[in-house]
Amino acid sequence: NAGVTQTPKFRILKIGQSMTLQCTQDMNHNYMYWYRQDPGMGLKLIYYSVGAGITDKGEVPNGYNVSRSTTEDFPLRLELAAPSQTSVYFCATQGQPVTEAFFGQGTRLTVV
């Protein structure tokens, strides 16, 4: 089992470009999350999903969009990249609410 797979691992974007960060899980978990981690900071929740077809905003959703058409996939879309979106992005899954989350290896994004 691969667990949680994020692609790409690294990406450099120019201001105004768009991209999709991919996240796929093979754990059959209903709960999925997108976090960002800025240097020296903790993880901030961008968006989350409690099941296919259901998404909701987290703490820092501005500039991002998500979709959840299947249990396995939870892509994160950046429409107009800005330098403030330079960060490391982590996707995570969770089987039940009161359990631990499983994280992908992260995507390091730089916007120049």
Added chain:
Amino acid sequence: DQQVKQNSPSLSVQEGRISILNCDYTNSMFDYFLWYKKYPAEGPTFLISISSIKDKNEDGRFTVFLNKSAKHLSLHIVPSQPGDSAVYFCAASAGSAGKSTFGDGTTLTVKP
């Protein structure tokens, strides 16, 4: 207002000694607490958790203590090993919401 705070950005201990990492929270709705460990260029991995109905949970060298009245939890690592050197994140969640709020992390360095 940061709901989960780790006031010590870093901690250095000698191999074999005890490491104590602290975490404070402000939201009284939090009822499930977790510690994650993170190595560079990897995603966080789950270490240990505790429910608000308990005041202590132990797993091998790792023990988490919860003081609900003080809204404080701590992670004890005994004995500390060089391989424990990593960033440790405290996280908290409220009931069935599932999603966790993270602290900014404490970098633990265990010296041989």
